[in-house]
């Protein structure tokens with residue numbers, strides 16, 4: 369499919385704000401392809417023979433951002449391989465230069481959902497998930513680093529897009545999964561159904 373009829377939504381928010389959870393629901397209702405940048409990086413890290421394995425592991429463990437060449441490459445590959453032309457990009461772009469590069473090299477985003485959540489709630493969710501997730505970054509020390517990276521580097525992406533009228537939909541994600549989705553769904557119904 370050509371760039372013109374591609375729809376890309378960025379689903380942004382801090383660590384544990386519920387990006388993956390809300391994307392899973394949008395996939396069911398609207399037939400988007402869900403692309404979690406973090407999941408793609410974790411897959412690549414585990415792929416035998418990956419030249420980026422160690423780099424990715426170190427960044428994730430330290431709550432740092434993987435160089436964008438790696439992430440954009442993985443996203444682009446998945447988009448090309450897909451039959452769909454509707455994509456939810458979860459947890460990317462994480463830095464302003466990534467947003468600008470992706471939109472120049474790949475495609476412009478249609479809209480941004482920003483899931484707003486307090487660190488207190490996110491910490492609680494991530495520590496709970498850490499009991500079973502096996503994720504090397506679901507521990508208090510790394511979570512603190514992830515919060516810092518989010519505030520310093522990723523939140524400015526949201527602020528950047530707020531300059532464009534009607535582009536960013538900010539939704540509080542402190543309530544239950546269903547209550548959050550009740551606010552997310554109408555935005556997609558209006559635009560994509």
Ligand code: UP5
Pocket residue numbers: 381382383384385386387388389390404405406407409427428429431432433434435439458459460461462493494496497505514541542543544545546548
């Ligand atoms: N949960 C979800 N919603 C809830 C609700 N409303 N009420 C109660 N509980 C709720 O949810 C987290 C947990 O909370 C789950 O247990 C869920 O059941 C519960 P989830 O939907 O997984 O939240 P999400 O925002 O997706 O959290 P995640 O931990 O995935 O966010 P991060 O942004 O931290 O992680 P990601 O995988 O995107 O990135 C990990 C690392 O990869 C980054 O730190 C970075 O090092 C690297 N990375 C890059 O370098 N570049 C990228 O582009 C992407 C990642």
Ligand code: MG
Pocket residue numbers: 387388404406458459
């Ligand atoms: Mg996630």
